[in-house]
Amino acid sequence: MTNERVMQLIKEAYKRNLTELDLSWRKLTQLPQEIGTLRNLTKLNLSGNNLSQLPPEIGELKYLTELYLSVNQLTNFPLQITELKCLTTLDLSHNQLTQLPREIGKLKNLTKLSVINNQLIELPSEIIKLEKLITLNLLRNNLKRLPPEISELKKLKTINLSQNQMVQLPSEINKLENLIEFDLSYNQLTQLPFEITELKNLTLLDLSHNNLTELPPETWKLRYLTTLNLFDNPLTIPPPEIVSMGVEAIFTYLKQSKTTEHNEAKLILVGNGEVGKTCLANRLITDKFVEDKITEGIKRSKWSIPSPGSGSSSIKLNIWDFGGQEIYHATHQFFLTKRSVYLLVWNARKTKDYDNIYYWLHTIEAFGGDSPIILVMSKVNESDDDLDLKDLKSKFHIVDYLKIDSKDGRGISRLKESISEAAWNLPLMKVKWVDSWYQVRKRLEEVKENSITYNEFYEICKSEGLDDENINILDGYLNDLGVTLHFRDRIALRNIVILKPEWATGAFYKILSTKSVLQREGVLLRSELDEIWDKETYPPDIYPQLMELMNKFELSYELQDKNSYLIPELLPKSSPDFDWNDEENLYFYYSYDSFLPSGIITRFIVRMHQDIEKKENGMPLCWREGVVLKLRNSIALVEMKSDKRQIEIRIKGDNKRGALEVICYHLDHINASIKKINVSKQIPCNCSNNCPERYSYDKLLKAEKNNVEIIQCHESYESISISSLLDGYKRREERFRGLGKTDNLFEYDVFICHSSKDKPIIESLVKDLKMKNVTYWVDKEQINFGDPVTQKIEEGLKNSKYVVPCLSKNLTILGWTRAEYGSILNREFSGNSKRIVIPLKLDNCEDADIPDLLYDKKRVTYSNKTEFNEFIEFLKN
Template identity: 35%
Template sequence: MSPKPRSFLASPEGLQKLEAAKAELNLSFAAIAKQAGVSADTVSRLFHPERGKRVSEASLTAIAQILAVVPEDIVAAEKMSQKDGVAEAKRRIQEAIKSKATELSLSDLELTSVPKELYQLNQLIQLDLSQNQLTSVPQELGQLNNLTYLSLSQNQLTSIPKELGQLNNLTNLDLFRNQLTSIPKELSQLNNLEFLNLGKNQLISIPKRLYKLNNLIQVVLDDNQLTSIPRELGQLNNLTDLYLFGNQLTSIPKELGQLNSLTELHLDENQLTSIPKELSQLNNLTLLSLSENQLTSIPKELDQLTNLTKLFLHENEQLGISAEILGSTWQEVNSGATPSKPADILNYYFRIQTDRQPLNEAKLILVGFGAVGKTSLVNRLIHNTFDPDSKKTEGINITQWPLQLNQNEDITLHVWDFGGQEIMHSTHQFFLTERSLYLLVLNGRQGHEDADAEYWLELIQSFGGDSPIIVVLNKVEEHPFDINRRALQQKFPNIREFIQTDCQTEIGIHTLRTAIERETDRLEHLRDPFPSSWFEIKKRLSDMTANYISFEKYREICQADGEPDPSAQNSLAVHLHSLGIALNYRQDSRLRDTHVLNPHWVTNGIYKLLNDHDLTKANGELDINCLNRLLDPKDYPLERHDFLLGLMRKFELCFPFQEDDKRYLIPDLLDKQQPEAASQFELPDCLNFRYEYPILPEGLLPRFIVRTHVLSDHQLRWRTGVILNFEGNQALVKADPQDKSVSISVNGPLSSRRRLLAIIRSDFDRIHSNFKFTPKELVPVPGYPNITVSYKDLLIRESKGRQSFEEVVGDELIDLNVQDLLNGVDIEGSRQRLSDIERRNQALKLFYSYSHKDETLRNQLDTHLKILQRQKLIQPWHDRCIVAGTDWAKEIDDNLKRADIILLLISADFIASDYCYEIELKQAMEHHQAGKARVIPIIMRPADWKNTPFSDLQAFPTNATPITSWSDRDEAWLNVETAIREVVEDIKAQRYR
């Protein structure tokens, strides 16, 4: 079987057939796109082959099916051999000569040289020669003096001709990912240049003359070998973005402080020990990234950067800033996490320079299955007592253990003893934290100690990161046993020691206590600096007997004990949350007003529900009117029920039924039996995908069911599986605990199966982002559904230009096409190979403004927009994304200011909400009118909005018919998704024109 072409262009004859079919069926590009399950841009590319933008086979087949034409009759196949690439390049050039085209793409054609015919195209404005095999560029390229855009990225260029300096009209020059060691000084003649990308080359210096290019807006110099930056760089006073990360810089010139227009400065991954105080003059700076340097100090003047919204100082150990204060890394923020406030980081840093003590506190976490003796170990270690009849731990017990290290250093360990019952494991993960010491407790009663050890060690590694682990082989007098220590330590290098113990006879207890003291002493963040006034606040909170206080009461306590700064109060709340002293979830409007002083109160309340026999019999269906019966009213009064349910929703343990918000479903308590209907999904007839895990985390499928519940309404759900419904397709998603895998099978209309699979994979991506391990993604071979190939390996083959490979299936050796397999499971645009800079800039920030009474509808919209998110076109944000301990109102304001697109989810409740209408709407309209953002009203439920400030804007769905009024809700959401996609493409076209 010979490999099929990777992608296609319509031939002249094929284009005529396409146009005829389109006219006969009276379909627009948007209508074809909707029915074929592709973007309107894809359809447009197929109908405009002169642009040189190819279409994948999957997209071609889907479009051809809608237009009732034979794919082979309409395309000119592109086989990516070098010979065919040259021929195709010459064909495109001749077509461009004939049509007097101003744009030409010769990208990804395996070219090793530029065809001479190209130089006849004097009218060209945009030329793309990226992703070829060019080692040099002829000087004649400098004759195309009408060019404004030239891309030579991702080739193998070692030099570029000085004649490129003659391209006087050039505004964008992309030389990313080549092998350049220098650039000619003549480039300084490109007086109109605005964008210059020299990232990922081998440059050791930049000609000083280049800094005469005063029109430069963005300069990309990341991942080169630069050791210094000339002070002349400070003359580029129109520069807004400067990327210098991944070099070998030891200092930066103070003249950078003259770049008054600069908004983003990326200096991470260098060797900087200090930064000049003159950077404080960059009044427009919004992002400053200095992670992974060797900084020893920060100039006090930096707190004058009042427009700064993102500051990254991670992995600068000598600064002494704790991870809780630093917050999310750039990579995490780029994936949707909310950054810490720069003011909080700087306030903490400057405070600890003059007023600090070492924290001297850490977390000791005991895990293991039930009845292995964890609680007995805690009692023997801390109190030197033993009770053979002690009750099993229900939930989590937390105990303070005062220790003395190095003879005179007082330390407090916060000991968390986790119950071992299986139903609790899915909840434990929310309290398993990094920067802790772990005790894994095993015993030999059941006879599968090695398997138990592997399970818990994978779980610790996933949620505890690089935390040290002591493996305790307990009850060795009663049940003598051992495990494969060397193999486990080789696989899990964070294991520090294996210790045999018996609490009744005290065997090994002294050895264990000594090991705990030693490993505690070595904990990297044990002695983090802590402002002195914070100790008084922490002590006062610890001494209080109440289960919880309001956050306002917490602020009053801070004020009274010497911490008046709200920013510092928030930082302290994050610290206390991390240590487990006081839990705070101010990121969630359902939880922000409660400051939990007794973590037992939270964990015990949740575990009471998870362990309730009646709820289990009811398959996890909870009526909130029953909470008074399930929970002790003295500890859990009626006014705190919403908090507990809100916390369970935050942890993705439950969700409200759409038709009745007084009833909730807890998927962890669903029936274990798989329904008969699941057998109706025949693998050969489905689009299939599979995940394999080193361990299958407890609660994985219940969490997925919560995340996707809007798609499983009135569908079957069970504890390890669910059936989803979307746009006429159904998907069976089920976990196999024995195989440690999750399988996905989608049936229904061929044209839209991949859209549902994309949504499913997007939700799993978000869940997997909480794990330290990466599950294997497997693509079943069409026609052989039980044979799978690695998705990661397919991506590697594609990136290396491999079109096909051989695979053994049964007794046969068959050829498999790489792009056929990938395109079968991916939606278009989700596999773009992006540079770091493109990743930093690509996704548009989308802000939801909505009433919480419309949260179910917002969840439905969010589900439909996951396709745009997976294609890296948008980065959605709503108030449920706020991180713990932050000022929620400030977070909303900051994210609203940064938004490129603002969605107004219109209903009577939205209009009636003072916050939505008076604050968010007002600011959104100001940004819209100033051209800073695009506002899109989406009519969710009937409401009188004709006399509102947004009444002149185009509202969606079509004809502003409310979503809830559509008989086909999927069609309504698809209408909205298409509208948002068009806005995204329009913004990008204008921004990068």
């Protein structure tokens, strides 16, 4: 039965001679034939209905330029559409089309075609006739390849083929010379045609989630490419460490000559104390049994073995033997790396050790990713085997299980073979090094010192012919590989390049093993460093840098007296006595699925140390598994509940939401640094004071967005209002969403306009704004693939109270950034707007770089913390 309201709308449109008609989301099962009377229509929206066909009369709309048919029940392409010769935009997304007809070639004026989320398995060759097509969106179909004829669509600027089954691209792709954005993510590509490197105007190429092992060497010739997404590919050329540095590093790597194959990996031994890890390491290297004392911290050694089935190739293994004492576990996490081989050593004689196998397996998985694990039962002559290997293998990446005895050598030969096979199959094996980079690497290995200055490192690189760009990339590459430690982002660490990472880790573990620090409840006196560290190994002039390195790894921070440090890992495990009123608390939880890594709270304490509440003696109110914070006129208690695998947050005061945002920002950052972990945010039910039911915070937000109003409590079975559950939790931008905007109510505090070349410092700025609960608009987060860029920028400007041009030598005085702040500046000068332009001077900005229009404006210097903090307070007030 025809919807009466729709008939009324059609009649009104006819009487008023309308050119646009919106019939979307009307539950239509058929479109009235009277639609054909609207001869002057240029835009018709039929999205969100239940249409399975269109009436022939649709072909009468000869002037129609835009037709929207998304979210319907179309199984066949309505051929009537092909009579609409003026059509420029056609949206058929979210239907059930299996093919496009050859007749689609009649739509010669089409500029935008969207067939998202259908079931297309191929495109007709007649698509060649759509000569004016600019945008082609085929996201989420079943396409395996493109027809070569697509190369004739010379005006194409955007193609989205994400989430298809593409196995290859035609070589003719190079003829799409105007292509700007090309999304091939989530497909099954194993290689790219060389011809893709001829798409000279590409600015965005998304190849994430494919099966690519290498890029064509000439990819670096795509000189306008600013976004190259390669996430989740088994790449060896370029290696993942280079990929993570961005487009410029990738291009620099691809340009270089690469002939040297360097097969190197880490072999990491983990397990509880006294299970024989060190004896096993000695047996592997020397083929002899050597008794050794308990390992404190980490012991590092080198071992070379033949590659499997090859008499010529060899594998260089860096053995990291991790001490098993519990006090070291949280610190170990920083050195458990992915793309390594793990030996998990256990002894069946020790029930406790057997119980901890799952703990170590979860730890390896969390920090080592999908690295292969060889499970080794030591002292086999004295042990009984009672291990459910099938269950373990179903849950973890265990590649072998062996029984050995280091004393008599039983099983060692087979273990060596297993190690060789596991290492040889690591993604970083058989990767060719840039020749000049490899020469630098060899030179560094010959240096006897534990560390050198950055200037010395720079001169070694220069002597091997590296320019500044190559030096910067190699510096980051060696650091990512764990070959060196160099942190350019810290002023105190910029000038030291640590060549032997075990030298630095040894310093950390010596402090963790110091009883006086433990007895002093985690307080390390600066004066006792002379006693803890051997002066020959650790000269006193290097102390400040080593302590700064501990702070970088979130292992310590300097106390207010400037004469001591707090080492959170050595705090008491139980909480001190303090008063806490449970009334009117805001509760929030981080719930960990199967594993809560140790060290999360101690790292959090280092991050939040400036906001920790004080005890009566002036010392921070924290312990190894909890901390009390003073934030935003509120007090927060953050505590780890190991037995429940959760972190509980309780907040009281005037600004609970603001305090929670700061806490969540830091906990989210710590969780994100752990490679593989399942964690959810939860809020408690409010049906009664003591209801144990909890709800996923993210799912509640999603439910509310989809207009779901009620959820049922599974304890009391009462119906609970979702809005009441979220009251007090929702972010500021979520509260404003959907409200009308006035000059006094904006979605964002600041609009950030910047040069793309300043990306690293802008990322730092964004983190600072997040931490300070300042809402912001920045292109990277607010503009997605396929979005209309100009429209998104205009929306951002309209909805931001302050416009912040980031002044630098890279800021484009003419172009986007000038356009972004220019209009607001003009309105500000004329007094027609309360929005204000506030320039932010970055570190690489000289006075000569400041545009004339902004030179006399009150500005903020980012590196001046006093000025920047005043700026933040101004924004918040």
